Amino acid sequence: MATLDSKIPSGPLADKWRKHKTEIKLVNPANKRKYEVIVVGAGLAGSSAASSLADLGYKVKCFVFHDSPRRAHSIAAQGGINAAKNYQNDGDSVHRLFYDTLKGGDYRAREANVHRLAEVSVNIIDQCVAQGVPFAREYGGLLANRSFGGAQVSRTFYARGQTGQQLLLGAYSALSRMVGAGAVDLHTNSEMLDLVVVGGQAKGVIIRNLVTGEISRHSADAVILATGGYGNVFNLSTYARGSNTTAIWRAYKRGACMANPCYTQIHPTCIPVSGDYQSKLTLMSESLRNDGRIWAPKKAGDTRAPAAIPESERDYYLERLYPSFGNLAPRDIASRAAKRICDEGRGVGSTGLGVYLDFADAINRLGEPAVRERYGNLFDIYHEITAESAYKAPMRIYPAVHYTMGGLWVDYNLMSNIPGLFVLGEANFSDHGANRLGASALMQGLADGYFVIPYTIGDYLAGQKPGSRPAADAPEFRQAEADVRGQTTRFLATKGKQPVSHFHKKLGKIMWDRCGMARTKAGLEAALQEIPALREEFNASVNVPGSADTLNQSLEKAGRVADFLDLGELMCRDALTREESCGGHFREEHQYPDGECKRDDEKFGHVAAWEYQGEGKTPVRNTEPLNYEFTKMSLRNYK
Template sequence: MSKLNSKIPDGPLVDKWTKHKTALKLVNPANKSKLDIIVIGTGLGGSSSASTLGELGYNVKVFSYQDSPRRAHSVAAQGGINAAKNYKNDNDSIYRLFYDMIKGGDFRAREANVYRAAEVSNLVIDHYTALGVPFARDYGGTIDNRSFGGVQVSRTFYAKGQTGQQCLVGAYSALTRQIKAGTVTMYPRRDLLDIVVVDGKARGIITRNLVTGEIERHSAHAVVLATGGYGTIYYLSTLALNSNASAAWKAHRKGALFANPSFVQIHPTSIPVMNSYQSKLTLMSESLRNDGRVWVPKQAKDPRKPNDIPEEERDYYLERRYPAFGNLVPRDVASRAAKERCDAGFGVGPTGLSVYLDFRDAIKKKGKKVIESSYGNLFDMYEKISGESPLETPMRIYPAGHYTMGGLWVDYNLMTTIPGLFAVGESNFSDHGANRLGASSLMQCSGDGYFILPYTITDYLADDIKTPRIQTNIPEFEKTEADVKERIKRLLSINGKETATSFHKRLGKIMWDYCGMVRNEEGLKKALVLIKELEEEFWKNLKVTGTDSELNQELEKAGRVADFFELGKLLCMDALNRKESCGAHFREESQTETGEAKRDDDNYSFVAAWEFKGEGQEPELHKEELKFEFVKLQERSYK
């Protein structure tokens, strides 16, 4: 019997959520304040969950490793947030948004979840607008929209290139209102170090106070993880440097299944690697592909400056290969196409590992002013880093690790396989299949937190109204705290020579080389050996300065890197197991004659959910069959 019960309601696609909501149990207002909920993370998923649960009257505790909720990495999302408003009258609809996401995810997501995400998208825009998010507007006072990769309508709401920041400031303001109201207590500068499970249910967490080093116990009737993705496993990525997988990984070790870990989005438009000291890659929003044209010289290793290369000697390879979508093909397709050109020797820049993104024609057509007002802050960012103005010289871009579609397996109620442990936003796996379309991540994590989780967690808590506050002096808390302290002691006692950052860099290179944009059996097997060796070296030669009873950033990093080794192995195992190509997961052994991803629906139309079986044991694979009742599986073509 499978461990996986997705709890997808029966009936027609359009009625599933409505029908399901009607059947969910309620908790009366007087009982809500007696129920505690822990939320980990304050990005759009965490802030939206926490503020809404507070508004409903629950007693909420929120944790973040940053000093303020407003710093969470949702802040860095640039281009926009999708919704099926059809404000542009271009025949958009909830169904089209759903279909674009299902197709964009290369038919590896659940129909019911994706449809629901599209269904609540409009409510999300209404709510952000009411909170004062300054979306771009037209002169008549209505909201403007633009188009994004992988679709043929304009459904993206945006605030210049800072949509994530503006949405997060809105979500943060709603959260602060609940903090003032006393329904939410904020615990900043805390790292989650483990989940406490009591009688099979998630009942609390162990945290480390990052300022004092104190190990703390916090209990609740339910725990929500909104801890984002694990793209920093590549070391260099577009993510914030402190983003990490540890919360999700601890949940996994405690029994939560991890789904499709190898589905990682490599974003096509990042500023390329410039030197060996580099600590991160800066994203240039996909929205730039609305006006920018991607090209490389037709002649390999062309020494001329880009502006000296005449039109007929430029290869606009996306427009050439994908005439229907051109520069607006989805991210996975654009990334692989860039890699293909660079590997073939046509890449530009000092390393040959970049392509041009050129605004010359758009400036000619629309004028410098219009282009500047659309992308001004992105151009400034680019110029600060590279020293060149994109208004004068084409940008140079290259793919970089970005978003993880994989994550904790959740059912239709967003609950993991540990009862009482929920996962929202990027930390779950549910809505993006094998590839996420641009501007759908802000949409999904906000929808989860504002309009889905509050209903489904209430259904779960309805059975818990007689359970008194969970005490933290019970053996389960004692044991988990002792384990956490033991591990910290172990990290501090190695006394080796190499820093956590150095190990992270080396792990990142293995992951990027063998489990990045392109994967094959030989490489993945090799990576598994290399990671294991490096992990052994880590536990023998790690150096952590300082002690556990102070602010110690080296200790924080060491714990996160230790978890990345374990997750890295699972990523490679999952990629090895999935012998088809789909979306962002490209197995060289499975491609069409023209080099596109070739799915194998007969054998791989499932969610791969991995179960932790203990230290040093092989994880067990559980399969959740993906049933497509409403869309027809077809080759995903953007030609």
């Protein structure tokens, strides 16, 4: 059994981080250059970590599977980034941001981690502005804010509908500066295919160059994974097509625990599915709910055009059900409400899987130009995809997979249970509990990279003798490389009948039906039969054309889908074991009469961290109790 010591510092909540920073070990400046750190991934968390560590003087190698670090999917985040600046004088504070985030996560995150996140949120905004991130401003030149779900203050900073893009370009520019200065050795088109563990500690990675097919071994004093979330296990999601679980999954297979894998965020406002060929679901930012009103016809089977449905026959159900938060109810709650409406036969659009997001009132109140200024690019995206104008008719929206709160288990220092392996951003499990609030992912990615890891990695490295990292031809490295080569050869040799996409679609359907917005014991048990059967089919009949020594996108996908098949099974197992409903994890057996989540704090007020036991063996479920010292785990209420 793995030991899960969260290493949460003692003392009052608001002092923990400050105290911890003064107590953990430091590495002296002359020694920093003797340590080599590998960073895998270059989204917000990876770029900010790589550049900050290089700035401190560590030798950094950064690997990214994209052709440029600027392509990472952080770039697609639209709405904004939260920070407890209280620039609006509306009562915000570090404590309120902490509390909203903890409550938003349905009391399944660690208090200490969430408080640290809220504390450093203010530094993030300062840092980004200093880098030249062009946040929205008021005419007086000061920064503007907007509201986001799950909060009653305006604390979200934004750059039109492209906040993630601008923050990533900021982090990318910092990384580029360090690459230009020779302080970061950047490897693009480089996918991590295994973690190398030597003497129980993470000491390197195996990389495949996606263009040349070359497989290489890299050793280091510490390894940081910042490889994002695994929502593409559902096939259809708002993720980029390349987003995958491979890096963290292979680390899991080397002993890192996977925590709360079943916590998935289904975002309420996405453009509905239109056909089987579809590869991608497109998000319509949560910021639209500041001014858009969500409704469905009161009557089931009402097929009239939206304009023909009179006001009295519309159900603005979020405003009705959650009067204090209205259309800005948190994502899990808004998504389930949309599902219930559609289950009642009140869904709209040709598939009946959709509800309206209506801007008519906002256009009447503010005028079309003001709405265009706020959301123009989102309305344009909607038009490109649906050929409909949201200025004239309401948008049709439906929930879609958007984020995974689960991920590799980490302690307060963001180190996994494998010493020397650190996990940042969406790839870890740590800060969002069972549901993430809007505008918090960007905050966490940058908090981890700019303001947490630069401190905490020193605590580990100070215990490692400079120059003690193993050589890249140590037996562990050779073995890991041989494993990677073996898998590649197997994929290419199968020469079956079905393309990789066939299996990905089938897995996605199982996951969406069985482990999506609503889960049941029977459904999850069925999935635990279906997924292994699908895996067998995949192993026997996948068709991966081409060769291993060139750009081969089918081969890349085969490796990623193989890992999704394994991960999907673990997610279902986790969802089956967690006999309660919380945040994004909704078990139909555990609900209140009004359909809200029924938590069981006594039995499940803990983190479930799964430990790999070998091929075909049932993994071990370790638990880390969530000890709430300062907050009461209470019923989450947005009414």
